Amino acid sequence: MKRERWVLQSLKQKLVKISWKKLLAGVLILGLIVSVIAANIIKNRKSAGIPVKTAKVEIKHIQDNVFATGRVRLVEKQEFYSYEETTVKKVLVNPGDHVRKGQVLGLLDAGDSGDKLSEAKSNYAVQQSNLEDALNPRPEEITQNRADYKKAEADYKNAQKKFERTKQLYDQGAVSAQELETAELDLIARETEYKNAEARLKIKESGPTGPELASLKAQVEQARIRMELAQREFERNTLTAEMDGVVIAVEVSEGDHINPGTRLITIGNTDKVEVTAGVNEADSGRLKIGQKVKVTAAAVPDREYTGVLHSVSPGALVQDGNQGSQIEVPVIVSITGDSEGLRTGYTVDLTITTVDREKALVVPYEAVDEKDGKHMVYVVENGTAKERKVETALDTELYTEIKSGLKEGETVIVDPGDNIKNGTRVSVLNNVPPAGGDK
Numbered sequence: 001m002k003r004e005r006w007v008l009q010s011l012k013q014k015l016v017k018i019s020w021k022k023l024l025a026g027v028l029i030l031g032l033i034v035s036v037i038a039a040n041i042i043k044n045r046k047s048a049g050i051p052v053k054t055a056k057v058e059i060k061h062i063q064d065n066v067f068a069t070g071r072v073r074l075v076e077k078q079e080f081y082s083y084e085e086t087t088v089k090k091v092l093v094n095p096g097d098h099v100r101k102g103q104v105l106g107l108l109d110a111g112d113s114g115d116k117l118s119e120a121k122s123n124y125a126v127q128q129s130n131l132e133d134a135l136n137p138r139p140e141e142i143t144q145n146r147a148d149y150k151k152a153e154a155d156y157k158n159a160q161k162k163f164e165r166t167k168q169l170y171d172q173g174a175v176s177a178q179e180l181e182t183a184e185l186d187l188i189a190r191e192t193e194y195k196n197a198e199a200r201l202k203i204k205e206s207g208p209t210g211p212e213l214a215s216l217k218a219q220v221e222q223a224r225i226r227m228e229l230a231q232r233e234f235e236r237n238t239l240t241a242e243m244d245g246v247v248i249a250v251e252v253s254e255g256d257h258i259n260p261g262t263r264l265i266t267i268g269n270t271d272k273v274e275v276t277a278g279v280n281e282a283d284s285g286r287l288k289i290g291q292k293v294k295v296t297a298a299a300v301p302d303r304e305y306t307g308v309l310h311s312v313s314p315g316a317l318v319q320d321g322n323q324g325s326q327i328e329v330p331v332i333v334s335i336t337g338d339s340e341g342l343r344t345g346y347t348v349d350l351t352i353t354t355v356d357r358e359k360a361l362v363v364p365y366e367a368v369d370e371k372d373g374k375h376m377v378y379v380v381e382n383g384t385a386k387e388r389k390v391e392t393a394l395d396t397e398l399y400t401e402i403k404s405g406l407k408e409g410e411t412v413i414v415d416p417g418d419n420i421k422n423g424t425r426v427s428v429l430n431n432v433p434p435a436g437g438d439k
Contacts, residue, residue, distance in 0.1 A: 049425025054380055055364050057402070057410045062362055064355035064396035066286055070277025070333065072297075072346040077248070077268030080239045081261060086111060088256045093265065097247045105247075105265050106239040108258075113234045120230040124223040131216045137204040145201040152190070152197035159183075159190035245269045248344060273339050274310065277350055278319055278328030286354040287312050293333045294351040300341045309352060310334040355394050361408060362399040366415040368392060377406065378413040378420055380428065385413060387422035 089107040093099060133141070166183040169175040203212065248266040252258060275295060279287060289312060295305040313330040333350060335342065342348070367377050368390070375392050378385040390405030406412070411428070413420060420426065 049383060049427045050419055051429050052380075052385075052413045052416065052420065052426045053429050054411045055367060055414050057361065057363055057406045057408055057412060059359050059408055060362050060399065062355060062357050062360045062394070062396050062399050062401065063353060064286075064394070066279060066283040066352040066354055068277045068279045068331070068350045068352065070275040070331075070348055070350055072273050072275055072342055072344050072348060074248070074268035074270070074344050075272040075274050075334075076243060076245070077266060078242055078245070079266045080105070080264040082108065082258045082264060083233070083236050084111075084260050086237070086258060088252050088254055088258060088264070091250060091252065091254050091265075093247045093250065095247050095250055099241045099245060099247060099267055101241055101244050103241045104238060105241055105267070106252075108237040108239070110234060110237040113230070113237065117227075117230040117234045120223070120227040124220070124227045127216075127220045127223040131220050134203060134213070134216055142201075142204045145197070145204045149194075149197040149201045152194040156187075156190040156194040159187040163187045239265060241267055243267070243269065268344070270344070271339065273335050273342055273344060275307065275333040275335070275348055275350065277331050277333065278317065279331055279352075281316055281327040281329060284312070284316070284329035287329070287331065287352065288354070292353045292356070294353075295333065295335065295342075295348050296351075297342060297346050297348045299343070299346050303341055305335055305339060305342060305348075306337040307333040307335045355396055357394070357401070360394070360399075360401045361403075361406065362401050363406065363412050364414050365395060365398065365400045367412045368400045369416065378416050378422075379406070380411040380413060380426060383425055383427070385416070385420050385422065385424045385426050 087109040089109055091106045093105045099105065163183045163186070166175055166180050170177065170180045203209075245267040246269075248268050248270075250265050252262070252264050258264070287309060289309055291309040293307040293309055295307050297303070297305075309331060311332045316327050316329050318325050319328050333352075363377065368375055369377070374389055376387055376389050379388045380386075388405055391403040393401040393403045395401075413426065
């Protein structure tokens, strides 16, 4: 029994000694492993550099757009207005009716415009006759003028003789001063008639002189203009279509008393529409005539229309809206494709494509910085940031086009910040998409 106890105690002491040796060895090995790992971490951190996100220099199809809201209007239309206070006699069409050129759409009360037209036509005919008579006198007229001239000549000579006798008698005191004055006035009148008769005869015999002919022609022209004005005034009372089209609006009814400037009827070609809009001044510098435009309307949600930028105003306007005033540049967009369903007056959204390059060498716009007035990027080479000067072209919402300084496939730092300098060690972060990119 004593021997068994001794054996057990001896065995226990041996086991304790062995366990402590193994524990000490394990601790030493663990400490060595931790030291190696820590050293490697420190070494890797020193060699990895500043973490950065990067992107590849790529060839991409780039597109940039300007957005605006506009309103649809007709390209070809005719609007009828009243030019004076009058009454609507007849309205012969309704909205939506198709009309032909020359068709009468309505009538207004003509008032006295018909009488004015008749009077103007008569006056024109008289002035034309006067000119024709002066240029081509009839033989009997020349004979009559000669007779008038001889009579006026005889009357003038008789008046001269009478005045001379009266003057002698006055000098002798036989007649009064009043009688002498009467004889003198009669002489002057007869002389005037004689000279006028002589001038008329000369015109009939040789035709009117330059000034006389010019005066006759001017009178004819003035009469013609008055007649045309009267004709136009009269015709305004008959509302006649000057084009084929559709009745867009009828804004009066029969019997309405209207004032000058009242809009009456509007017709137009609904197959040709355009959009007027205002583009924010910040975007206006990117606009050019001929740029493609996408047009959408809330009223026609399943359709997309195509157009081109037809005109850009050289000036800007101040527009007042719910969010205050803003400066806009007026533009006109021509619809180039099918415009079915796009009604005049609709509000539409415009997407104007200002940049469209099928193949452009680009980097995210955050990769390009400016230094001393020059554009530059940081290219990653062997874990180091290398400063590279570049020449840029177009800027879009996401990308900057590179004209020179980079090649496809190179790696650039996106949004480098102030910590990145030429020669800085960098560490590329994994699984970070480029700014604005699709990788």
